[in-house]
Amino acid sequence: MDKVLETIAISKIYKNGASTVKAVDNSSFWFSKGEFIALVGPSGSGKTTMLALLAGLLRPTEGNIFIDGIDLVNLSDSERTLFRRQKIGFTFQANNLVPYLTALENVELMLRLNLQFNPQTAAHAKDLLIRLGLEEHLYHFPSQLSGGGQQRVAIARALIHNPTLVLADEPTAALDTERAYQVVEIFSSLIHEQNRTGIMVTHDLRMVEFADRVINMRDGKIVRIISSRDEINQLARIGRQENENN
Amino acid sequence: MALYLSSKEIIRYKGRYLLFSLVIALITTLVLFIAALAQGLADANKQFLDKLNADLVVFQKNVNLSAVGSQITLNKLPAIRQVPGVMAVGPIGLSSGTLVFNDNTPSLDISLIGIDPRQLGQPAVKKGRALQTNQGRQTVIDSNVATKTGIKVGDKITLRTIINNKEVYNTIEVIGITDDQQFLYAPSIFLPYDTWNNFRPQPTPNNNTPPTIANIIAIKTDNPAQSILIAESIIRRVKDVEVVDRKTAYEASPGYQAQQSTLDTQRGFTLLIGILVIGGFFQIQTLQKVPQIGVLKAIGTPNNNIAFMVIFQIILLTVIGITIGTIVTLGLSLILPYGIPIVFSGKNTILAIISLLFIGPIGGLVSVRLALRVEPLAALGMN
Structure with missing residues (x-):
């Protein structure tokens, strides 16, 4: 299998006076095309730091990160900005969308940034939003959309420019159960359908049901990588039970 | 891209931006009126000596x-x-x-x-x-x-x-x-x-x-x-004579220098207030937009685009404000009763407008710096 993303012994260490905190500790893994990965773990386990490292938003203190064969560690700030623009798609937990652009304009924004905006790609953006069930909301501003609607627009924006890697930070955090399932299911199916690599950070174990692999982090370390469908389903069941108990 | 985003934002929040342009318009009106008052009072003092068909003026000594x-x-x-x-x-x-x-x-x-x-x-x-x-x-x-x-x-x-x-x-x-x-x-x-x-x-x-x-x-x-x-x-x-040029002669008129420097000080302070008002407005705007700027940077918007967005908005709003202010001032000047020492000279008005055009970018420098310093990590709530 082609390695789309590979990390080699990456660590991120924060120094605060005499004390040091290892937010990510000596982690190595790789993913291939068409995989949808869930990155799970308790608060403070290093999930978001790992996501920031994979996105090129942070430089690792040690180790290397290869995406499409390019080592992010060796890129300058402006090269990393360009890399993110071309190779990475993002959805965030909150403030995802530009508030003064309509749903369609938010998706088109990635095309404009990559100088790919033309009638064909604009039509593709529209089709993608329609496919995500937003036909009635193409010209609505983010404030006029529900939380689920906003996440679906963000997913469309993350995919429209054909990125290598799609990263989602807690995409279901602000959604009710039904919408959370809808959003992750759509996200997962588009990743598989478009043969991209998707990584979703989530604290909600129920959502791992749609993942091909689950990476469990604790105290900055990868404690387990789960690839077995049975084990993943088992984890999702635990998540559902925890949710019911709460 | 920067033009696209900043103009979209201005159109979306046109009420807010128009209101702010009106604040700049009021500052413009004040600056232009002070400039015109300075000119009017100066004229009332010096017109005869200024227009005298002479190169030199002789005074008694001492x-x-x-x-x-x-x-x-x-x-x-x-x-x-x-x-x-x-x-x-x-x-x-x-x-x-x-x-x-x-x-x-x-x-x-x-x-x-x-x-x-x-x-x-x-x-x-x-x-x-x-x-x-x-x-x-x-x-x-x-x-x-x-x-x-x-x-x-x-x-x-x-x-x-x-x-x-x-x-x-x-x-x-x-x-x-x-x-x-x-x-x-x-x-x-x-x-x-x-x-x-x-x-x-x-x-x-x-x-x-x-x-x-x-x-x-x-x-x-x-x-x-x-x-x-x-x-x-x-x-x-x-x-027992003293000989000076016309400019020195009228500048020596009683109260001329004190009056003009007072009005210049007022004009300077009004411009300073303008810088602070524009600076304050855009700084608050930028602070409110930190997460949004973080998202834009995270998805790959270059820093120069972000800076140009802020600068374009500042310049556009300043120009709109100054235009409105100048039109209002000229309109008011037409209905002012005769005898009020307000004279809109082309040179003074243009100088005042040029100085006003500078206050926007100067006031906005802090917010540009602020926008540039926003880390893309802000999008992940990690800043």
Whole structure:
């Protein structure tokens, strides 16, 4: 299998006076095309730091990160900005969308940034939003959309420019159960359908049901990588039970 | 991209941005009015000396260039005339009086200016004719007098002055009207020198004796570029005089410098307030947009695009505000009652507008810096 993303012994260490905190500790893994990965773990386990490292938003203190064969560690700030623009798609937990652009304009924004905006790609953006069930909301501003609607627009924006890697930070955090399932299911199916690599950070174990692999982090370390469908389903069941108990 | 995003934002939040443009418009109006007031008050003080057809003005020595306080005996004229480079000279008498009217027109305080029509100092007449002789009961009035009182060429006017502690009334005929020639905050009327000498306020009547003194002497040189050298030459050859150019002469008028520097300070402070208001507004705007800027950076928007977005918005809003403010100011100037010392000169207005155009970008520098310092990690709530 082609390695789309590979990390080699990456660590991120924060120094605060005499004390040091290892937010990510000596982690190595790789993913291939068409995989949808869930990155799970308790608060403070290093999930978001790992996501920031994979996105090129942070430089690792040690180790290397290869995406499409390019080592992010060796890129300058402006090269990393360009890399993110071309190779990475993002959805965030909150403030995802530009508030003064309509749903369609938010998706088109990635095309404009990559100088790919033309009638064909604009039509593709529209089709993608329609496919995500937003036909009635193409010209609505983010404030006029529900939380689920906003996440679906963000997913469309993350995919429209054909990125290598799609990263989602807690995409279901602000959604009710039904919408959370809808959003992750759509996200997962588009990743598989478009043969991209998707990584979703989530604290909600129920959502791992749609993942091909689950990476469990604790105290900055990868404690387990789960690839077995049975084990993943088992984890999702635990998540559902925890949710019911709460 | 930057233009696209910033114009979309302005269109989306047009109410907020329009309101802010109106704040800039108000600042513009204030700055333009202060500039016009400075010009108007300066004109009211200096117009006569500024428009005098002379390169140099002679004052009595040690009177701090006070035109009214200066007294120069006319027997110095031949000596001044003989100085190389002096082409023409003209004695000028300066005093004040009041025009009184039989009808309900209120009396008008005026500057009473005596000139010798055969010599230098005659103002340009735009209606009627100029004074011809050094005597006679004739006058050329400043257009301010004509506008304020309705006096026309051919009218007879009554001048009241105080001589020997008594009010003396003289009737004179208006033969011409000049453009604005205010002096010491009063409109002017010009009289033949001998007539001025008889009518001017004085402790005792002079019984038609020929004048022996002037307040100042106007000098035209054959080479204005050499004026300083000629002035020095006059000072060397003629006793007890001081010679300066016209600008120095009117800047020495009582209160002129203090008044202009006060208004300049007001204008400076208004511009400073403008910088702070614009800076404050955009800083708050940028602070509110930190997560949004973080998302834009995270998805790959270059820093220069982010900076240009902020700069474009600042410049656009400043230009809109200044345009509205200038239009409002010019509109207001059309309906202001006559007599208010507000003069919109092209040069001053353009200078004020240029300085206003700079306050936006200067005020916005902090917010540009702030926007550039937002980390893309802010999108992940990690900043």
